[in-house]
Amino acid sequence: MTATTPSHQKLQPQFYLLVFLVSIGFFMQGLDTTIINTALPAIANSLQENPLRMHGVVISYVLSVAACIPLSGWLADRFGIRNTFFSAIIIFTIASLGCALSNSFNSLIAFRVLQGIGGALLLPVGRLAMLKLIPREQFLSAMSLMSLAGLMGPLIGPTLGGWLIEAASWHWIFLINLPIGLLGMLVTFKAMPNTTEPTVKKFDFSGFILLVIAMVGMALGIENIASHDVSKRFSIGLLVAGLIATLVYAYHAHTHQNALFRSKLFRNNIYTIGILGNFFARFGSNAIPFILPLMLQVAFKMEPLMTGIMMTPMVLGSLFSKPIIRPIISKVGYRRLLLINTFLVGACIASFALTTVDTPIWLRAVHFFIFGTLNSLQxxxxxxxxxxxxxxxxxxxxxxxxxxxxMLSMSIGVAIAGALLNVFTAYFGEEHITQAFHTTLICLGAINIITALIFYQIPKNQVI
Incomplete structure (x- = not known):
């Protein structure tokens, strides 16, 4: 019998409840990110909105998550892990109820923003709680258990969303969060002590505001650039404000001692290339879970449940890739893998333009599985x-x-997809909606392929 190494021990029973609690938060966030995509046409029909303009429902959530991530660690240190996590579950659950009760597009957007604030705190604070409370040698086992819950959310989200729409109504994709949230609230006080830090730095509010302006300006500027409801001047103004705030924050990060993210991070060349690559290479990939369910339902007239089932091979492809990633990196290296795979992901996105209403189900499933595998590798x-x-x-x-x-890249990716879709729909006409989807997918694929230029900067000697 081999002795367990100190670096990786089995999780002790006293930590099971804590891991279960953090898994609830992870599951809620993972489920909510994916379940909404299948439901967008049904929500649009109920609220009397154009389904091609429903990307705001996705962007509002993801953008508020991105904006509030810098707050999570400071709030946990200042007010305690349990208090922050408990507040996050309350905010997320109440916002879910608000989304379900929304009777207008604007009220739904407002509650999605609130839901995103709760979601932004759930996973980082939960992970921080495990890091602080679970012995380091048991941490890997705890993270492995928790990641199963994270995978379950995206795995069942699209199909569950489609089934709920057909069996009940779109409101239930939000109402389903209520019992999960209530369970999380009850377990929090049992499983999580309210650990705080004795000394907490003063929060960088000026830097936080600059980051929020930068993210909101860029994402909403792109989202509304092709909208008939918002003037071009206002959209360009948002974009300019976002870019100016980005430049001001760059100066702030260099000069402010207490900045949220110090500029010294970017003295690391590998980190800088990785951040730029992550930002641009996710535009096309992150738009796919939004645009494909829309194309299947709006252009190909597929039912919501079948649409949800069709998205499942993507998640299965992601699961399939997990065991093979490390051996592939070891064999070909980071540079070659990212150069080749970035091109393959872009080509796969563009190849979705070859699908039509008559594409066989099995071929569509294989196509989605291949994309899920390549995307997870990336x-x-x-x-x-x-x-x-x-x-x-x-x-x-x-x-x-x-x-x-x-998260910012996801919001901008969906905004770009929505803007392109509206531009091409106006150009080709609504009677040629399939052509508008196909052209959008080709553009998203091209953006991804161009991103390979960033990974070309990786030094040739980089190994795992």
């Missing part, structure tokens, strides 16, 4: 590459910044 490799050379003292800040960039 994301895991980019994330590992970005963080691998960060010194210990910068690990927490660097990881938070990467998390924020990932």
């Amino acid at each position: 994301f895991v490799t980019m994330n590992t590459f970005t963080l691998k050379d960060l010194p210990q003292q910068d690990a927490s800040s660097g990881n938070s910044f990467l998390s924020m960039i990932m």
Whole structure:
């Protein structure tokens, strides 16, 4: 019998409840991010909105998550892990109820923003609680258990969303969060002590406001650039405000001692390339879970449940890729893998333009599975590459910044997809909606392929 090494021990029973609690938060966030995509046409029909303009429902949630990620660690240190996590579940659950009761597009957007604030705190604070309370040698086992819950959310989300719409109504994709949230509230006081830090730095509110302006300006500027309801001047003004705030924050990060993200992070060349690659290479990939269910339902007239089932091979492809990622990186290296895979992901996105209403179900499923595999390879490799050379003292800040960039990239990716779709629908006419979807997918694929130029900057000697 082999002795268990100190670096990786089995999780002790006293920590099971804590891991279960954090898993609830992870599951809620994972479920909510995916379940909404299948429901957008039904929500649009109920609220008498154009389904091609429903990307705001996705962007509002993801953008508020991105904006509030920098707050999570400071709030947990200042007010305690349990208090912050408990507040996050309350906010998320109440916002879910508000979304379900919304009778207008604007009220739904408002509650999605509130839901995003709760979601922004759930996972980072839960992960922080496990890091502080679970012995380091048991941490890997705890994270492995928790990640199963994170995978379950995206796995069942699209199909569950489609089934709820057909069996009941779109309101239930939000109401389902209520019993899960109530369970989380009850378990929190049992499983999580209210650990605080004795000394907490003053929060960088000026930097936080600059980051919010930068993210909101860029995402909403892109989202509304093709909208008939918002003037071009206002959209361009938002974009300019976002870019100016970005430049001002760059100066702030260099000069302010207490900045949320210090400029010294970017002295690490590998980290800088990884952040830029993560930001741009996620535009097309992150738009796919939004645009494909829309195309299947609006252009191909597929039922919501079948649409949800069709999205499942993507998640299965992601699961399939997990065991093979490390051996592939070891064999070909970060540079070659990211150059080749970025091109393949872009080509796969563009190839969705070849699908029609008559494409066989089995062929569509294989296509989605291949995309899920390539996409997971891309994301895991980019994330590992970005963080691998960060010194210990910068690990927490660097990881938070990467998390924020990932969510911002998702919101901008969906905004770009929505804007392109509206432009091409206006150009081809609504009677040629399939052509508008196809052209949008080709553009998203091209954006991804161009991103390979960033990974070309990776030094040739980079190994795992």
